[in-house]
Amino acid sequence: MFIFASFNTIATMETNLTPEQSLRVIDDMIRQAKRSFHRISFYFLLWGVLLIAAMLAEYIMTRMGNPPHGASWGVAGIVGGVISSIHGAREGKREGASTAMDRVILWLWAAFVITMLITIVGYGVSGGGTPSGSIMVLTGLPTFVSGQLMRFKPLIVGGLLFWVLGAFSYFVDPGVITWLYIGAMLFGYVIPGYLLKRQEDGLRTA
């Protein structure tokens, strides 16, 4: 009788598979493959913390009497970009497989970054005020879609929260926007990122 105790068995046995054994091989391999996803929790945690820090720095500088000039956003963008690139290159080398979903998520976030840059620069050039509300609304899209693709509820809720708080921010005092933004980043990025990390760690060791 065939015992599917070790995958080494696969390597040595030739044919004589029963239909049940065939289905079991297929099922086992697909389960194995599902553990071969790219880890993305790192990016949510990194960007969540950096963007909260940037917003707080901007807020503190404004309170100290300096007009907002966006330097903290620039520093956060550069630091986050460099760390993300290094981490992404290392992860890419380590991963031996890539799924269609990995590719969709990669391009979704790449498109989001381009849209964000255009929006932020556009606001700066046109003098259209603070872009925080628009940033929150835009951030809701890739967060929500990533959550749906990965069937990960905290990210879906995070995406919805970005949209709700982003929409709300158009109607409130600029001082309140800072806290809406920090709340959106905390509940939309940092907490889902942490929960996602726990899930990724669990799946890797399962």
Place this chain on the structure above:
Amino acid sequence: MAFAPLDPILHNQLRLAIMSLLVAVEEGDFTFLLEKTGATRGNLSVQITKLKEAGYIHVQKTFKENYPNTVCRISPKGLKAFETYVKAIKDYLKN
């Protein structure tokens, strides 16, 4: 009742395992397949060649950190053969 004959290329544990992995991921390299199947390097290499010769997978030789790296991807013909094989074994089990 007559059953459809099973594809002899796929009716092999290691080749079936390779195809199942490549159905689940878009592409996988040699190390990934080695790790997931637990096969020996030699056997894995032989079975990859057989699948490639049957036109079921595309094999691309690249470099990863200055070392040769073989990347495999399922072909449309391979996907069709896999689906036919799964349907055939399901039919066996139903009857």
